[in-house]
Amino acid sequence: MVTWDPTATALISGTNAASGTVTLSGLATQTLGNLEYNSASQGASIFNMALSGTTTIQGDLDIVDAGTGSLQLAATTFTLNVNGDMNLSGPNVNTTTSSSGTFNLDGNFSQTAGTFSQTSATVSTFNFRGSGKTWSQTGGTYTGTYFNYTITTSPAVRLR
Numbered sequence: 001m002v003t004w005d006p007t008a009t010a011l012i013s014g015t016n017a018a019s020g021t022v023t024l025s026g027l028a029t030q031t032l033g034n035l036e037y038n039s040a041s042q043g044a045s046i047f048n049m050a051l052s053g054t055t056t057i058q059g060d061l062d063i064v065d066a067g068t069g070s071l072q073l074a075a076t077t078f079t080l081n082v083n084g085d086m087n088l089s090g091p092n093v094n095t096t097t098s099s100s101g102t103f104n105l106d107g108n109f110s111q112t113a114g115t116f117s118q119t120s121a122t123v124s125t126f127n128f129r130g131s132g133k134t135w136s137q138t139g140g141t142y143t144g145t146y147f148n149y150t151i152t153t154s155p156a157v158r159l160r
Contacts, residue, residue, distance in 0.1 A: 002030045002031070003030070003031040004030070004031060004032045004033045004058075005033050006033050006058040006059060007033055007034075007059070008032075008033035008034070009033060009034040009035070009036055009059075010032050010033070010034070010035050010036070011036045011038065012024070012035075012036070012037045012038070012039065012047075012049075013037075013038050013039050013040075014039060014041065015039040015041070015042045015045070015047050015066075015067075015069075016039075016041045016042060016043060017042065017043055017045040017047075017069075018043035018044065018045065019043060019044050019045050020045050020046070021045065021046045021047075021048055021072075022045055022046070022047050022048065023048040023050050024047070024048065024049055024050055025050050027049055027050065027051060027055060028050060028051055028052040028053050028055060028078075029052070029053040029054060029055060030055055030056075031055075031056045031058065032055070032056070032057045032058065032059075033057075033058050033059050034057065034058075034059035034060050034061075034062070034084070035057050035060075035061050035062070036062040036063075036064060037049075037062070037063045037064060037065075037066070037071055037091075038062075038064035038065050039065060039066055039067060039069075040065045040067050041067055042065075042066045042067035042068070042069040043067060043068060043069055044068050044069050045069045046069060046070050046071075046072050046094075047066060047069060047070070047071050047072065048072045048073075048074070048075060049071065049072065049073050049074065050074060050075070050076075051073050051074040051076075051078040051080060051101075052074060052076045052077070052078050053078065053079070054078075054079040054080075054081065055078065055079070055080050055081070056080075056081040056083070057080070057081065057082045057083065057084065058083050058084070059083065059084040060082070060084035060085045060086070060087060060107070061080075061082045061084070061085075061086045061087070062087045062089070063087065063088045063089070063090070063091060063093055063114070064089050064090050064091075065089075065090040065091055066090065066091030066092065067091075069091070069092075070091055070092035070093065070094060071091050071092070071093045071094070072093075072094045072095075072096070072097065073093070073094070073095050073096060073101065074095070074096045074099065074101060075096060075097050075098055075099065076096075076098070076099050077099045077100055077101065078096070078099075078101045078102070079101065079102040079104065080101065080102070080103050080104070081104045081106075082103070082104065082105050082106065082107065083106045083107070084106070084107045085107035085108045085109070085110065086103075086105055086107065086108075086109050086110070087110045087111075087112075088110070088111040088112070088113070088114050088116055088140065089110075089111075089112045089113050089114065090113050090114045091114050092114055092115040092117075093114060093115065093116050093117070094117055094118065094119055095116075095117070095118040095120075095124060096118055096119075096120045096122075096124065097119050097120055098120050098122075099120055099122055100120065100122040100123060100124045100125075101118075101124040101125075102124065102125045102127065103124070103125070103126045103127065104127045104129055105126070105127065105128055105129060105130065105133075106129045106130040106133075107130050107133060108130075108133045108134045108135070108136065109128075109133075109134070109135045109136065110134075110136045110137075110138075111136070111137045111138070111139065111140050111142060112138050112139045112140065113139045113140045114140045114141075115140060115141040115142075115143070116140070116141070116142050116143070117141075117142075117143035117145075118143075118145070118146040118147065120146060121146060122146070123146050123147065123148055124146060124147055124148070125147070125148045125149075125150065126147050126148070126149050126150070127149075127150045127152055128149070128150065128151045128152065128153075129152045129153055130153065131153045
């Protein structure tokens with residue numbers, strides 16, 4: 001297991017596969033500072049971050065661009081702890097295709113574009129753990145069919 005400095009940013013960019021699935025191994029069970037996915041040159045491929053076990057992001061998760069492709073967080077059971085904000089501003093994000101995941105979000109959720117969904121029929125859990133935080137969707141598509149939601153702190157999450 002690797003632990004990054006809490007203020008460091010891991011940037012994933014430059015993925016340019018035209019088709020198929022590109023799998024990144026090595027993020028699983030790490031503790032990262034901030035994580036940004038921004039790969040405007042990505043073709044019509046799927047980029048699988050291959051999360052498994054528990055991965056913690058001490059700051060923000062920013063999913064910016066995946067070109068004409070999409071981003072898949074995992075194909076196996078996983079837990080993703082985001083201690084900061086989760087910002088989705090561009091690509092199509094599929095959480096998992098064949099298993100369930102647990103999202104623990106301490107900050108705000110903001111979606112301004114793209115699609116956030118899960119194609120696995122196994123239900124995942126989205127835990128809002130931060131006090132007085134906001135869930136905001138001003139653009140894009142959010143498909144929450146296979147998610148259970150829990151608000152674990154008070155006051156409640158504000159929906160915009």
